Amino acid sequence: MTALKENLDRLEEAIAAACRAANRARAEVELMAVSKTFPAEAVVEALSLNLALFGENRVQEFTAKSHELGDARPRLRCHLIGHLQSNKSARAAELFDGVDSLDSLRLAERLSEAAGKCAKRLPVLLEIKLSHEATKTGLDPASADAAQLLERLPDLPQLELHGLMTVAPLGAGEQGTRDCFRALRALRDRWAAAYSRLNFAVLSMGMSGDFPLAIAEGATRIRVGSALFGSRPALRP
Numbered sequence: 001m002t003a004l005k006e007n008l009d010r011l012e013e014a015i016a017a018a019c020r021a022a023n024r025a026r027a028e029v030e031l032m033a034v035s036k037t038f039p040a041e042a043v044v045e046a047l048s049l050n051l052a053l054f055g056e057n058r059v060q061e062f063t064a065k066s067h068e069l070g071d072a073r074p075r076l077r078c079h080l081i082g083h084l085q086s087n088k089s090a091r092a093a094e095l096f097d098g099v100d101s102l103d104s105l106r107l108a109e110r111l112s113e114a115a116g117k118c119a120k121r122l123p124v125l126l127e128i129k130l131s132h133e134a135t136k137t138g139l140d141p142a143s144a145d146a147a148q149l150l151e152r153l154p155d156l157p158q159l160e161l162h163g164l165m166t167v168a169p170l171g172a173g174e175q176g177t178r179d180c181f182r183a184l185r186a187l188r189d190r191w192a193a194a195y196s197r198l199n200f201a202v203l204s205m206g207m208s209g210d211f212p213l214a215i216a217e218g219a220t221r222i223r224v225g226s227a228l229f230g231s232r233p234a235l236r237p
C-alpha cells in the first residue's frame with residue numbers, strides 16, 4: 001500500500017467518525033484534496049484512488065501542473081483556493097473549474113468577463129475573513145464591498161455562486177476555531193435568507209488540523225492537504 005492510500009484510509013476513518021459524532025451522513029461532506037506544492041504524479045495517484053476534487057493556491061503553479069496532467073486533466077475538477085490578483089483573472093478562468101477564493105467586487109467583475117470570453121460558467125465561493133489578522137485575505141462580511149458584491153452577483157451570469165469559504169485563524173485553539181466555523185455558518189444562514197436569488201449551499205471550512213471541528217459545525221466541503229499528501233516543503237520566502 002502506498003503512503004497516499006494509507007493516508008487516505010486513515011483520513012476517511014476520521015471523516016466517518018466526525019460525521020457519526022455530528023449525526024451527519026458521510027455523503028454530506030465533500031473531500032477536496034489540496035495538491036498545492038505536490039507534483040502532477042501525486043494528483044494522478046489521488047485520481048486513481050477516486051479523489052476527484054482538487055485545490056491549488058497559485059495560478060502559475062497549476063499552469064505547469066495542468067500541462068503535466070495531460071490526458072488526466074479532464075478527469076478531475078480543480079479549484080483555486082488561494083488569493084487571486086485581478087490581473088490574473090483571465091488565466092484563472094481558463095485554467096480552473098472553480099474559484100473558491102473570490103473576495104472582492106472588482107475581482108468578481110474581472111473574473112465574470114474572463115469566464116465569458118472562454119464561454120464558461122465558473123462556480124465560485126466567497127472567501128470570508130472572520131478574524132482581524134493583518135495578513136489574511138478574504139472579504140470582510142460587514143464591508144460595503146461585500147454588500148455591493150452580493151447585490152451584483154445575480155447580474156454576473158458567468159459566475160455561479162455556490163457558497164462560502166473560510167480559513168480559521170492560525171493558532172486560534174479549539175474554541176477559537178470552532179467559533180470561526182460557527183460564525184461562517186451563521187453568516188451563510190443570514191445571507192441565504194436575505195439574498196434568495198443566490199445559492200449558499202457549500203460551506204468550505206476545515207483543513208488537516210481542524211476538519212473534525214468543521215464537520216461538527218456544518219462543513220459541506222473540507223480541504224485537506226498535508227494529512228493526505230504529507231508535509232509540504234517550507235514555503236518559498
Ligand SMILES: *Cc1c(COP(=O)(O)O)cnc(C)c1O
Nearest residue numbers: 034057081207208223224225226
Ligand atoms: C493549504 C491549504 C489548505 C490545506 O491545508 P492542510 O493543512 O495541508 O490540510 C486548505 N485550504 C487552503 C486555503 C489552503 O491554502
